[in-house]
Amino acid sequence: MTFDISNIEQQSQSLIQEAEGLISQANSMDELKQTKQDLMGDKSPLSQMHRKIGTLEPEQRKQIGRLLNEVKERIDGLVSKRREELEAQESLGQRQESQMDLTEVLLFSTSATAALGYLTRGHMHLVTQTQIELEDTFVGMGFFVAEGPEVETDWYNFEALNMPPDHPARGMWDTFYLNLGAPESILLRTHTSPVQIHLMESAVQGEDGLPIYAVMPGRCYRRDTPDARHIPVFHQIEGLVVDKGITFADLAGTIEAFTTAYFGSSIHSRLRPSYFPFTEPSAEFEITCTICEGVGCRTCSNTGWIELGGCGMVNPRVFDAVGIDSLVWSGFAFGFGIDRCAQMRYQIADMRQMLENDVRFLYQF
Numbered sequence: 097m098t099f100d101i102s103n104i105e106q107q108s109q110s111l112i113q114e115a116e117g118l119i120s121q122a123n124s125m126d127e128l129k130q131t132k133q134d135l136m137g138d139k140s141p142l143s144q145m146h147r148k149i150g151t152l153e154p155e156q157r158k159q160i161g162r163l164l165n166e167v168k169e170r171i172d173g174l175v176s177k178r179r180e181e182l183e184a185q186e187s188l189g190q191r192q193e194s195q196m197d198l199t200e201v202l203l204f205s206t207s208a209t210a211a212l213g214y215l216t217r218g219h220m221h222l223v224t225q226t227q228i229e230l231e232d233t234f235v236g237m238g239f240f241v242a243e244g245p246e247v248e249t250d251w252y253n254f255e256a257l258n259m260p261p262d263h264p265a266r267g268m269w270d271t272f273y274l275n276l277g278a279p280e281s282i283l284l285r286t287h288t289s290p291v292q293i294h295l296m297e298s299a300v301q302g303e304d305g306l307p308i309y310a311v312m313p314g315r316c317y318r319r320d321t322p323d324a325r326h327i328p329v330f331h332q333i334e335g336l337v338v339d340k341g342i343t344f345a346d347l348a349g350t351i352e353a354f355t356t357a358y359f360g361s362s363i364h365s366r367l368r369p370s371y372f373p374f375t376e377p378s379a380e381f382e383i384t385c386t387i388c389e390g391v392g393c394r395t396c397s398n399t400g401w402i403e404l405g406g407c408g409m410v411n412p413r414v415f416d417a418v419g420i421d422s423l424v425w426s427g428f429a430f431g432f433g434i435d436r437c438a439q440m441r442y443q444i445a446d447m448r449q450m451l452e453n454d455v456r457f458l459y460q461f
């Protein structure tokens with residue numbers, strides 16, 4: 097638009113109307129800046145008009161000057177108003193982006209505190225709860241609870257358990273080594289069985305002596321590829337009984353008594369021949385599938401049974417390693433996954449969920 101001095105008032109009105117339309121259509125600060133430049137910049141009709149004022153008669157100059165100043169102020173006002181609107185929209189958008197989902201608070205809360213909208217206090221992780229329940233079950237059966245180190249020497253994790261260097265059974269456990277080789281390998285224990293060795297050593301050397309009826313829970317580490325039933329850092333609970341006249345029937349009876357005490361009377365156990373270097377004979381023990389209660393389902397591959405752990409009679413070579421006379425004493429040992437136990441008990445499809453720290457998962461237990 098170019099200004100025609102003879103029609104200045106009408107043209108001022110048209111300019112204001114045009115400015116209103118353009119300014120209201122500016123949807124960002126950049127667009128608004130450009131619109132202002134088009135309306136009021138050096139090349140705008142308004143500036144061109146200002147430049148012409150000098151050529152007018154003094155009286156006309158005053159009148160048109162005032163009119164153009166009013167147009168300029170009006171456009172300035174429209175631009176400022178639109179700027180404020182855009183700033184408000186921008187900060188609302190930012191707040192919405194960074195906003196917490198307050199409905200999650202209710203998700204994490206128990207029904208009692210949900211009404212108040214408060215976060216509940218934290219609670220023990222499912223695996224810790226399961227460990228404590230397992231310990232209680234075994235304590236109720238006459239066992240005591242012992243612990244051992246997570247960082248072990250090769251001797252405790254392998255050699256004393258009848259796996260000398262180069263024994264092929266070491267391959268059963270893919271190991272994280274902290275220091276491989278001389279003078280002795282240091283590693284993260286692959287199972288809780290080395291705690292058997294610590295216990296038997298201190299029973300022989302210390303005051304407690306024999307017999308032993310103990311369970312030993314703890315964290316274990318393996319270079320296992322994570323899947324629905326395996327994680328690289330998991331938990332086992334080991335059992336060890338050393339007494340006079342202990343037989344395989346005691347082992348089978350103990351496993352069955354534990355299974356019904358912990359899982360309920362509809363769940364039973366069975367033993368199947370297996371191999372572990374530190375027990376002879378050895379077995380895998382299975383329990384009735386907790387998902388289908390023995391009928392057969394996908395989880396148990398339609399067998400009705402699920403493997404929980406390994407067991408067997410303490411190998412006399414292990415007794416030799418710790419200085420216990422195997423002609424006088426006999427015993428059994430077992431070991432199974434605490435995480436696997438929780439998975440079975442609470443029917444958790446994928447064990448990896450236990451490590452993800454998603455409180456919506458954890459608060460279910």
Ligand code: FA5
Pocket residue numbers: 286287288289318320325326327328329330331332334372375403404405406407408429430431432433434435436
């Ligand atoms: C052992 O570790 C033997 N030490 C058990 C044992 C003890 C046998 C005493 C005889 C006498 P195994 O590698 O099968 O055995 O592991 C036992 C159980 O630990 C498994 O059945 C499973 O429940 C659990 N487990 C093993 N690896 C993992 C893993 N990567 N993630 C979760 N659970 C695991």
